[in-house]
Amino acid sequence: xxxxxxxxxxxxxxxxxxxxxxxxLSASSYxxxxxxxxxxxxxxxxxxxxxxxxxxxxxxxxEIESGEINKNITTCTHLWETLSSLDADRKSLIINLGGGxxxxxxxxxxxxxxxxxxxxxxxxTLLAMVDASVGGKTGVDLGPxxxxxxxxxxxxxxxxxxxxxxxxxxxxxxxxxxxMLKHGLIRNAKYWETLKQLSTFSDxxxxxxxxxxxxxxxxxxxxxxxxxxxxxNFGHTLGHAVExxxxxxxxxxxxxxxxxxxxxxxxxxxxxxxxxxxPEAELxxxxxxxxxxxxxxxxxxxxxxxxxxxxxxDKKNSHxxxxxxxxxRIGSPIIDQQIPPNLYVEAFxxxxx
Amino acid sequence: xxxxxxxxxxxxxxxxxxxxxxxxLSASSYxxxxxxxxxxxxxxxxxxxxxxxxxxxxxxxxEIESGEINKNITTCTHLWETLSSLDADRKSLIINLGGGxxxxxxxxxxxxxxxxxxxxxxxxTLLAMVDASVGGKTGVDLGPxxxxxxxxxxxxxxxxxxxxxxxxxxxxxxxxxxxMLKHGLIRNAKYWETLKQLSTFSDxxxxxxxxxxxxxxxxxxxxxxxxxxxxxNFGHTLGHAVExxxxxxxxxxxxxxxxxxxxxxxxxxxxxxxxxxxPEAELxxxxxxxxxxxxxxxxxxxxxxxxxxxxxxDKKNSHxxxxxxxxxRIGSPIIDQQIPPNLYVEAFxxxxx
Numbered sequence: 001x002x003x004x005x006x007x008x009x010x011x012x013x014x015x016x017x018x019x020x021x022x023x024x025l026s027a028s029s030y031x032x033x034x035x036x037x038x039x040x041x042x043x044x045x046x047x048x049x050x051x052x053x054x055x056x057x058x059x060x061x062x063e064i065e066s067g068e069i070n071k072n073i074t075t076c077t078h079l080w081e082t083l084s085s086l087d088a089d090r091k092s093l094i095i096n097l098g099g100g101x102x103x104x105x106x107x108x109x110x111x112x113x114x115x116x117x118x119x120x121x122x123x124x125t126l127l128a129m130v131d132a133s134v135g136g137k138t139g140v141d142l143g144p145x146x147x148x149x150x151x152x153x154x155x156x157x158x159x160x161x162x163x164x165x166x167x168x169x170x171x172x173x174x175x176x177x178x179x180m181l182k183h184g185l186i187r188n189a190k191y192w193e194t195l196k197q198l199s200t201f202s203d204x205x206x207x208x209x210x211x212x213x214x215x216x217x218x219x220x221x222x223x224x225x226x227x228x229x230x231x232x233n234f235g236h237t238l239g240h241a242v243e244x245x246x247x248x249x250x251x252x253x254x255x256x257x258x259x260x261x262x263x264x265x266x267x268x269x270x271x272x273x274x275x276x277x278x279p280e281a282e283l284x285x286x287x288x289x290x291x292x293x294x295x296x297x298x299x300x301x302x303x304x305x306x307x308x309x310x311x312x313x314d315k316k317n318s319h320x321x322x323x324x325x326x327x328x329r330i331g332s333p334i335i336d337q338q339i340p341p342n343l344y345v346e347a348f349x350x351x352x353x
Numbered sequence: 354x355x356x357x358x359x360x361x362x363x364x365x366x367x368x369x370x371x372x373x374x375x376x377x378l379s380a381s382s383y384x385x386x387x388x389x390x391x392x393x394x395x396x397x398x399x400x401x402x403x404x405x406x407x408x409x410x411x412x413x414x415x416e417i418e419s420g421e422i423n424k425n426i427t428t429c430t431h432l433w434e435t436l437s438s439l440d441a442d443r444k445s446l447i448i449n450l451g452g453g454x455x456x457x458x459x460x461x462x463x464x465x466x467x468x469x470x471x472x473x474x475x476x477x478t479l480l481a482m483v484d485a486s487v488g489g490k491t492g493v494d495l496g497p498x499x500x501x502x503x504x505x506x507x508x509x510x511x512x513x514x515x516x517x518x519x520x521x522x523x524x525x526x527x528x529x530x531x532x533m534l535k536h537g538l539i540r541n542a543k544y545w546e547t548l549k550q551l552s553t554f555s556d557x558x559x560x561x562x563x564x565x566x567x568x569x570x571x572x573x574x575x576x577x578x579x580x581x582x583x584x585x586n587f588g589h590t591l592g593h594a595v596e597x598x599x600x601x602x603x604x605x606x607x608x609x610x611x612x613x614x615x616x617x618x619x620x621x622x623x624x625x626x627x628x629x630x631x632p633e634a635e636l637x638x639x640x641x642x643x644x645x646x647x648x649x650x651x652x653x654x655x656x657x658x659x660x661x662x663x664x665x666x667d668k669k670n671s672h673x674x675x676x677x678x679x680x681x682r683i684g685s686p687i688i689d690q691q692i693p694p695n696l697y698v699e700a701f702x703x704x705x706x
Binding site for chain 1: 384440
């Protein structure tokens with residue numbers, strides 16, 4: 001596949017990815033090389049990755065614990081201290097080999113260590129490949145609040161190696177697939193139709209590529225999220241609040257990111273139907289598509305209140321307004337929409353119905 | 354005084370500073386306003402500052418504890434959490450009113466909160482006015498290692514209000530003056546001569562301006578510190594190590610930044626004499642000038658070993674080399690110089706002599 005060129009770097013796929021990495025390593029004169037992994041990618045992905053590296057290079061492997069719960073400043077501090085103790089300097093390179101937690105957090109650690117060292121992202125989950133691979137967003141959570149602390153900073157390159165997907169469980173793949181379905185909803189009704197009909201993930205490679213192309217095109221048009229880039233947040237305003245609420249709740253199983261935004265897209269689909277005229281048939285299509293793939297989540301009234309209380313922390317807010325991306329048709333989003341408060345509860349009622 | 358235009362913002366002085374701030378506040382539509390202070394600037398500077406603000410604006414005041422020991426991630430986390438709890442959003446403004454700890458740390462907190470909100474620096478110490486006011490360096494310490502974590506990010510504007518200097522003790526003024534003397538040593542022998550003859554700080558205003566002009570000119574020529582900007586590190590390679598060592602040592606009083614780099618400039622002056630041909634008379638001039646203003650520091654052999662061990666963490670290092678800025682004349686620096694190990698001990702012997 002052709003590499004996809006983003007603002008200051010490229011996303012390389014498959015064999016070209018390893019070729020680009022090896023060329024970069026031999027052309028650069030890094031003083032030391034680090035790979036951040038979690039216990040899963042250490043076992044499942046690191047051996048293949050190291051096999052593909054040419055020459056006699058020494059890498060220090062830094063392992064963090066997997067899971068959103070560890071995407072925090074404490075983990076960063078531990079990594080910063082380890083980098084210091086291993087004499088990392090400004091000419092060091094950090095490779096982030098893992099899912100979104102590793103790439104978001106590793107990108108933040110690299111962007112802030114000695115005011116910034118080079119990093120390369122190698123997303124190993126479907127979610128990270130289609131979502132975190134372009135856009136330069138790095139960051140960690142602050143308590144239950146997702147990605148509250150971070151910077152926008154671009155990696156040297158991103159390597160997408162779809163064979164890593166074979167190591168993932170079905171539930172992880174479905175989680176990433178929710179972001180791909182979102183790409184259809186906000187940008188391309190035909191892509192939405194194509195993805196809906198996909199019954200297996202066996203040849204997802206080309207679809208990953210299509211999704212990265214869509215996201216990259218949006219990000220390049222608006223790198224600092226002043227306008228069009230906001231459309232990528234469809235389903236995320238309520239979806240993030242749902243995800244945060246379940247993350248900190250002791251009575252609920254944690255939802256994967258894609259599972260939470262699947263809920264968010266049904267809720268925000270309903271708001272679209274009420275506010276921006278999304279046709280009812282398309283709303284029904286959205287709801288049935290997501291509920292056929294993602295287990296229906298139960299919300300008590302207490303849960304709904306708790307979720308709505310978290311809404312105000314959404315990063316897209318300003319001046320106390322909560323700004324939504326809504327659809328007027330599938331494939332056609334509208335940004336900066338405000339919602340009358342009563343509609344939130346109606347949306348949850350529609351979801352539960 | 355004319356405002357000094359830096360890369361993407363301006364440094365405004367005196368009355369023009371308040372004028373620029375008030376214009377900015379009335380032209381912008383910030384959702385909420387925050388001022389970070391420490392207990393000293395809360396008492397000594399905040400009342401005057403608030404008096405100068407026009408209109409009926411509400412500011413939340415966030416107080417941190419003064420002192421380099423608090424320039425750490427724990428203080429950042431506390432501020433991030435407070436900002437969250439006060440519903441700060443991406444359209445908020447943070448004003449950092451204080452010395453280098455407040456402006457460096459506050460700049461980092463602003464640059465990373467929700468991936469970056471606007472901030473304005475109002476340095477209240479001589480050191481912060483002449484050193485932290487241009488360059489866009491933000492950051493915090495990691496244990497005893499100075500400024501290991503941070504980003505380069507520019508404030509909206511910097512306000513230099515020399516009347517705040519009246520609140521400072523002599524020792525604090527002397528600390529800032531060391532950076533001004535450095536500006537002479539690395540860029541302008543005449544300025545060095547002028548400053549040497551200054552016996553009082555009563556009309557330091559115009560000299561502050563001259564120093565900001567010198568630093569700004571260097572930073573603008575090399576914002577990312579690839580070459581000429583490195584000259585600003587004269588005295589800092591050993592000076593930072595001395596400062597870090599005294600910060601973590603339980604047997605020594607903490608040195609102020611300027612006091613530590615005064616030591617560093619004598620030591621690196623000696624290295625310049627040995628390596629890059631700094632004339633002996635100029636070395637003697639440097640040593641006697643600093644020792645006439647800054648109390649001589651005692652170093653045991655254990656101290657010297659401890660300090661040299663910290664050298665490797667200097668951010669300017671790469672590939673295990675320690676890179677120094679040396680002088681071949683006063684006013685004429687040379688970057689990227691390496692030092693034979695035996696000279697370090699000789700330099701300390703010269704300092705103690």
